[in-house]
Amino acid sequence: MTLPPWAITLLIIGAFAPLEYFFPRITGRPSIKGRLVAVMVIGAISLVTLSLLNGQLQQVLVPLFLQIKLFSLSKLEIPSPLLFLAGFLLIDLIQYTMHLVSHKVTVLWRMHAIHHADEHVTAASSLLHHPLELIVAYGMILCLYVILGIPILIIAIYGLVNAVHSVFCHANIALPAKLDTALRLLIVTPDMHRTHHSIRMDEGNSNFGQVFTIWDRLFGTYVAHPTTGESALIMGLPEGEKPKTFSFSGLLLLPFARR
Numbered sequence: 001m002t003l004p005p006w007a008i009t010l011l012i013i014g015a016f017a018p019l020e021y022f023f024p025r026i027t028g029r030p031s032i033k034g035r036l037v038a039v040m041v042i043g044a045i046s047l048v049t050l051s052l053l054n055g056q057l058q059q060v061l062v063p064l065f066l067q068i069k070l071f072s073l074s075k076l077e078i079p080s081p082l083l084f085l086a087g088f089l090l091i092d093l094i095q096y097t098m099h100l101v102s103h104k105v106t107v108l109w110r111m112h113a114i115h116h117a118d119e120h121v122t123a124a125s126s127l128l129h130h131p132l133e134l135i136v137a138y139g140m141i142l143c144l145y146v147i148l149g150i151p152i153l154i155i156a157i158y159g160l161v162n163a164v165h166s167v168f169c170h171a172n173i174a175l176p177a178k179l180d181t182a183l184r185l186l187i188v189t190p191d192m193h194r195t196h197h198s199i200r201m202d203e204g205n206s207n208f209g210q211v212f213t214i215w216d217r218l219f220g221t222y223v224a225h226p227t228t229g230e231s232a233l234i235m236g237l238p239e240g241e242k243p244k245t246f247s248f249s250g251l252l253l254l255p256f257a258r259r
């Protein structure tokens with residue numbers, strides 16, 4: 001039996017629930033009524049929208065951008081493991097760049113901001129993306145994959161790894177300090193990504209990395225710890241950017257709200 005992607009995502013989120021319960025990083029904050037429902041419903045809408053549009057986007061964008069293909073990664077005459085590594089890193093660099101651009105370009109930030117509206121970041125927050133953001137970001141990323149001729153198998157494996165890692169790095173868990181230090185030499189950890197959700201925009205505009213930490217370190221966007229320390233970190237959007245209510249409609253309308 002093959003489970004659909006949304007069921008796998010829910011299973012992964014569920015698997016982190018006991019860890020979040022027994023080893024939470026942030027405790028004692030009052031929970032927002034209906035928060036989880038709003039997050040899950042928006043997550044479900046985004047996943048469904050994306051899967052419905054997936055075929056259409058591919059049909060339109062792939063032939064269009066095949067014409068301006070710069071080179072084909074799969075045609076490089078290098079050993080397969082090296083090709084896989086190069087493709088994997090290239091995809092991660094594209095994801096890093098797309099995330100950074102989503103913070104710098106106003107129209108993209110308006111769509112991405114709902115991901116930062118959550119003041120209680122947990123594993124489920126990995127689902128909190130505006131459907132418009134997913135369509136636009138996915139469309140742009142797909143074009144880059146085609147232009148750079150990245151093999152479909154590497155794209156699929158990265159997608160799987162990214163899905164699991166995204167839930168992990170949003171989970172409200174306190175990893176042992178030594179494990180966190182060792183892991184973040186290579187991959188983004190929950191403490192590192194939570195700093196990206198800080199209400200302080202200087203901290204929010206850091207740690208854009210998706211899976212690997214190398215790009216933040218290389219391009220000077222790496223912030224090791226929030227100024228408050230990890231367990232006192234205040235997350236969410238600053239005043240003036242917050243949704244009127246943390247509800248399904250409040251979040252969905254956020255990109256169009258007056259500021």
Ligand SMILES: [Zn+2]
Pocket residue numbers: 099103112115116196
């Ligand atoms: Zn962000």
